[in-house]
Amino acid sequence: MKILVCIKRVVDYNVRIRVKPDGGGVVTDGVKMSMNPFDEIAVEEALRIKEAGNADEIIVVSIGAKQVQEQLRTALAMGADRGIHVETTENIQPLTASRMLLNIAQSEGVDLVLLGKQAIDDDNNQTGQMLAALWDRPQATFASGLSFDGGKATTIREVDAGLEVLEVDLPAVVTVDLRLNEPRYVKLPDMMKAKKKTIDVKTLADLGVEAAPGVSSLGVRPPEGRQAGKKVETVEELVKELQARGLVND
Amino acid sequence: MTKVLIIAEHDGEKLNSSTAKTLTCALAIDSASVEIAVLGGLQCDAVCDQVAALDGVSRVLKLAREENSVPVAAVYAPQIVELAAGYTHLIAPSTTFGKDLMPRVAALLGVPSVTDVMKVIAPDTFERPIYAGNAIDTVQLAEGISVMVGTARPASFKAAGSGSAAAPIEAVETSAALPTHSRYIELRQQASDRPDLQSAPKVVSGGRGVGSGDNFDVIYALADKLGAAAGASRAAVDAGFVANDMQVGQTGKVIAPDLYIACGISGAIQHLAGIKDAGTIVAINSDADAPIFEVADLGIVGDLFTLVPELEKALP
Numbered sequence: 001m002k003i004l005v006c007i008k009r010v011v012d013y014n015v016r017i018r019v020k021p022d023g024g025g026v027v028t029d030g031v032k033m034s035m036n037p038f039d040e041i042a043v044e045e046a047l048r049i050k051e052a053g054n055a056d057e058i059i060v061v062s063i064g065a066k067q068v069q070e071q072l073r074t075a076l077a078m079g080a081d082r083g084i085h086v087e088t089t090e091n092i093q094p095l096t097a098s099r100m101l102l103n104i105a106q107s108e109g110v111d112l113v114l115l116g117k118q119a120i121d122d123d124n125n126q127t128g129q130m131l132a133a134l135w136d137r138p139q140a141t142f143a144s145g146l147s148f149d150g151g152k153a154t155t156i157r158e159v160d161a162g163l164e165v166l167e168v169d170l171p172a173v174v175t176v177d178l179r180l181n182e183p184r185y186v187k188l189p190d191m192m193k194a195k196k197k198t199i200d201v202k203t204l205a206d207l208g209v210e211a212a213p214g215v216s217s218l219g220v221r222p223p224e225g226r227q228a229g230k231k232v233e234t235v236e237e238l239v240k241e242l243q244a245r246g247l248v249n250d
Numbered sequence: 251m252t253k254v255l256i257i258a259e260h261d262g263e264k265l266n267s268s269t270a271k272t273l274t275c276a277l278a279i280d281s282a283s284v285e286i287a288v289l290g291g292l293q294c295d296a297v298c299d300q301v302a303a304l305d306g307v308s309r310v311l312k313l314a315r316e317e318n319s320v321p322v323a324a325v326y327a328p329q330i331v332e333l334a335a336g337y338t339h340l341i342a343p344s345t346t347f348g349k350d351l352m353p354r355v356a357a358l359l360g361v362p363s364v365t366d367v368m369k370v371i372a373p374d375t376f377e378r379p380i381y382a383g384n385a386i387d388t389v390q391l392a393e394g395i396s397v398m399v400g401t402a403r404p405a406s407f408k409a410a411g412s413g414s415a416a417a418p419i420e421a422v423e424t425s426a427a428l429p430t431h432s433r434y435i436e437l438r439q440q441a442s443d444r445p446d447l448q449s450a451p452k453v454v455s456g457g458r459g460v461g462s463g464d465n466f467d468v469i470y471a472l473a474d475k476l477g478a479a480a481g482a483s484r485a486a487v488d489a490g491f492v493a494n495d496m497q498v499g500q501t502g503k504v505i506a507p508d509l510y511i512a513c514g515i516s517g518a519i520q521h522l523a524g525i526k527d528a529g530t531i532v533a534i535n536s537d538a539d540a541p542i543f544e545v546a547d548l549g550i551v552g553d554l555f556t557l558v559p560e561l562e563k564a565l566p
């Protein structure tokens with residue numbers, strides 16, 4: 001089996017987000033950037049599938065500016081075999097990204113595409129579903145369990161009502177949730193070894209896709225903040241406050 | 251002219267509360283022309299009746315067929331695409347159901363999807379949270395996009411009322427070829443008598459500070475006294491104290507109860523993303539510097555194993 005894992009470079013999840021004063025997005029200058037945490041889990045899962053003898057090759061792909069190669073290198077250091085960098089400085093939205101990923105999935109002839117369930121910058125939660133639609137293949141979103149049997153995969157999906165078991169035929173698209181696994185740490189020697197692995201650079205034109213944004217941002221603002229309220233000393237006081245607000249019976 | 255179609259979420263018997271909230275979003279786009287599609291199994295009449303009773307619905311489309319008895323996005327999407335002609339907006343609740351489904355629908359139609367609409371500015375312009383709700387983006391559909399596909403964030407809209415009149419229910423058929431490559435096996439659910447976390451007016455949650463699954467009994471006892479739902483932080487779910495469907499936050503449930511009591515939860519931004527719209531937030535934490543106190547309306551510093559049972563007893 002051949003696996004494609006999709007990786008997005010995003011503002012690190014620990015960074016306190018600040019909106020630019022002019023409303024033109026959030027501050028990213030000098031801010032720590034990382035692999036989207038869900039994508040790290042997707043890479044880890046691909047490695048485990050390969051280690052279990054169910055895959056021969058893991059390709060990692062990222063769409064974005066030059067710097068996304070840092071995240072591709074991290075994935076290669078974790079153990080992925082080779083990388084594809086789709087180089088662009090344009091704003092790439094999920095529909096466009098999924099068209100590019102479709103092209104790559106088909107030309108590489110992959111059996112499984114793993115993506116994060118959402119990128120934690122735009123929180124779109126769309127790319128995997130869109131890729132599956134364009135590819136006319138199954139999708140198993142929000143996966144917290146994944147196993148293989150012949151040409152089938154059994155997935156456990158974290159849905160609002162509990163855990164859903166969905167069986168899909170391969171090739172399939174799986175988007176991963178946080179509880180699927182815990183990604184390994186990258187060791188320094190692995191980082192050195194990863195330097196020797198190849199990253200193919202492609203352009204949008206190579207993939208026959210144009211970056212036509214479907215939505216545009218008219219401005220970004222900070223959310224209405226919540227104010228810190230008051231601290232009470234005793235449970236009795238707490239109950240009085242709740243009663244005063246009509247939240248519990250007198 | 252706008253015309254909105256909502257895809258109802260239900261479990262075969264009961265309409266999910268998020269659908270009535272999605273209706274409020276839809277009515278902000280067009281107050282006169284909102285229809286709701288119910289995709290369900292052959293016995294989905296009860297759901298259709300609940301949908302028809304919602305205030306402001308012009309028509310209910312019933313797509314009853316055996317394959318629709320379970321919500322598989324790959325099976326639902328081509329049918330919705332076939333229904334889509336004539337509508338300017340296709341919206342589902344921003345739940346795992348809607349988030350799974352609508353991007354698939356959008357891609358089949360060749361249009362973008364707008365996730366988590368929290369406010370309608372104009373029929374083509376919406377506010378949505380990004381960066382776990384730490385920024386709000388106003389997005390406008392590009393010119394030439396024939397249909398807006400998206401999901402409505404339930405915590406941002408009040409549920410539409412019901413009962414004033416019954417909208418007509420029309421059975422419709424589609425000829426879309428349905429794939430067999432995706433097979434629903436089962437839903438594993440924790441049995442619980444407590445109210446539903448997503449719609450409960452009161453929620454009591456526990457975090458890593460609760461320490462174990464057994465210790466969660468103190469959380470449940472308080473929840474039961476209040477008639478509240480029980481929730482948890484990701485750390486509590488990851489540690490195996492409770493099931494995943496109790497997780498509140500960016501990657502769990504986004505909720506807006508009148509009262510939220512966080513016990514032994516530090517208040518990481520990803521957790522706060524799930525409770526920003528709560529009415530009153532109460533924090534019980536032994537660390538006076540825990541970030542949860544920066545957003546809590548009422549806070550009390552101390553050991554949850556003393557304070558939570560004390561609170562439970564003090565409540566009338």
Ligand SMILES: Cc1cc2nc3c(=O)[nH]c(=O)nc-3n(C[C@H](O)[C@H](O)[C@H](O)COP(=O)(O)OP(=O)(O)OC[C@H]3O[C@@H](n4cnc5c(N)ncnc54)[C@H](O)[C@@H]3O)c2cc1C
Pocket residue numbers: 013037038120456457458459460482483484485486497498499500501502503513514515516517518519520521524534535536537540552553554555
């Ligand atoms: C991409 C991503 C998505 C995430 N999504 C979510 C999400 O949806 N929901 C979510 O919750 N988290 C999410 N997280 C995790 C989040 O960052 C935090 O790790 C998590 O919320 C911490 O949970 P906690 O507050 O229970 O644990 P901790 O941060 O460990 O806090 C435990 C708290 O309990 C207190 N405590 C300990 N003992 C006691 C006692 N006896 N009495 C009173 N207080 C006590 C401590 O003072 C501390 O404040 C996500 C993380 C990432 C990277």
Ligand SMILES: Nc1ncnc2c1ncn2[C@@H]1O[C@H](COP(=O)(O)O)[C@@H](O)[C@H]1O
Pocket residue numbers: 006007008009036038039061062063064092094097114115116117118119120122123124125126127128
């Ligand atoms: N620019 C990108 N490059 C590579 N993968 C991406 C990109 N954007 C999104 N993805 C993948 O799609 C997933 C979901 O992203 P989104 O739909 O934007 O929330 C991410 O977790 C990635 O796996």
